[in-house]
Amino acid sequence: MPSSKVTLVDGMQFVGVSGSGHAVVMDADQKNGGANSGARPMEFLLTGFGGCTGMDVISILRKKRQKVTSFEIFVEGEKAEGHPARYTKIHLEYVVTGKNISPEAVERAIKLSLDKYCSVGATLGKSAEISHEFRIIDSEAEAGG
Amino acid sequence: MPSSKVTLVDGMQFVGVSGSGHAVVMDADQKNGGANSGARPMEFLLTGFGGCTGMDVISILRKKRQKVTSFEIFVEGEKAEGHPARYTKIHLEYVVTGKNISPEAVERAIKLSLDKYCSVGATLGKSAEISHEFRIIDSEAEAGG
Numbered sequence: 130m131p132s133s134k135v136t137l138v139d140g141m142q143f144v145g146v147s148g149s150g151h152a153v154v155m156d157a158d159q160k161n162g163g164a165n166s167g168a169r170p171m172e173f174l175l176t177g178f179g180g181c182t183g184m185d186v187i188s189i190l191r192k193k194r195q196k197v198t199s200f201e202i203f204v205e206g207e208k209a210e211g212h213p214a215r216y217t218k219i220h221l222e223y224v225v226t227g228k229n230i231s232p233e234a235v236e237r238a239i240k241l242s243l244d245k246y247c248s249v250g251a252t253l254g255k256s257a258e259i260s261h262e263f264r265i266i267d268s269e270a271e272a273g274g
Numbered sequence: 275m276p277s278s279k280v281t282l283v284d285g286m287q288f289v290g291v292s293g294s295g296h297a298v299v300m301d302a303d304q305k306n307g308g309a310n311s312g313a314r315p316m317e318f319l320l321t322g323f324g325g326c327t328g329m330d331v332i333s334i335l336r337k338k339r340q341k342v343t344s345f346e347i348f349v350e351g352e353k354a355e356g357h358p359a360r361y362t363k364i365h366l367e368y369v370v371t372g373k374n375i376s377p378e379a380v381e382r383a384i385k386l387s388l389d390k391y392c393s394v395g396a397t398l399g400k401s402a403e404i405s406h407e408f409r410i411i412d413s414e415a416e417a418g419g
Contacts, residue, residue: 131317132349134348141329141332143324151312155325170324174319176300180288181316184286184308197282205275205276213395248358252402253397255401256399
């Protein structure tokens with residue numbers, strides 16, 4: 130069962146240690162009594178989403194023998210007005226760099242992740258409308274340019 | 275607008291840098307092709323939830339002049355069977371240690387956070403049934419024991 134233990138350190142700084150044994154620091158910004166020593170809790174939802182779908186997509190692209198040399202996911206969230214400000218929209222931009230990457234393979238991998246595999250996306254998708262786009266950068270062209 | 279940039283490092287290891295400028299490492303476990311060098315993405319949802327509600331609760335307890343000496347939140351998630359395995363239940367256990375802490379103040383602070391303030395809870399609450407409990411540890415008694 131996934132779990133996390135979150136402990137107050139000082140001010141608004143908390144350290145979370147997840148069941149797998151890895152620690153992260155969270156903090157509020159100065160306006161909210163914090164010291165900005167770590168990420169905001171709401172940011173972790175977007176980071177987790179990027180990691181979750183990123184793992185799916187890179188696994189699928191490797192199985193399809195796509196030669197990916199670098200891979201980034203930009204995640205943006207839009208929150209409801211007022212309190213609580215839950216996510217109402219989340220947009221993902223996947224940037225895949227490599228040699229002769231197939232756009233169909235990338236689109237298919239993203240769809241499989243968002244529709245079928247990514248548990249973070251399925252969780253957040255109950256609150257937020259999820260949208261995505263992708264870009265492919267040819268590493269040969271880049272090296273040549 | 276909250277955001278995060280997630281970059282593949284190697285294998286299944288990704289680094290996420292949130293808009294506030296803080297980096298975290300994510301990785302899959304060995305069974306899923308990773309090296310367990312960082313937390314699982316699904317764990318970040320629980321960690322973020324603990325941090326979010328923790329910041330609310332400690333702020334409220336401080337305003338109510340409660341003398342909290344330490345504060346922990348244990349978060350557990352239950353996932354759906356199969357794929358995608360979204361969270362269907364999340365349980366929070368708040369442990370507040372201090373001197374003459376009022377149980378009513380703690381219960382009220384938690385309710386305010388979960389019902390009104392915590393944006394992570396409001397987001398995850400669209401997917402998962404949220405439950406909670408709390409324990410108060412008297413720091414005087416502890417020191418005396």
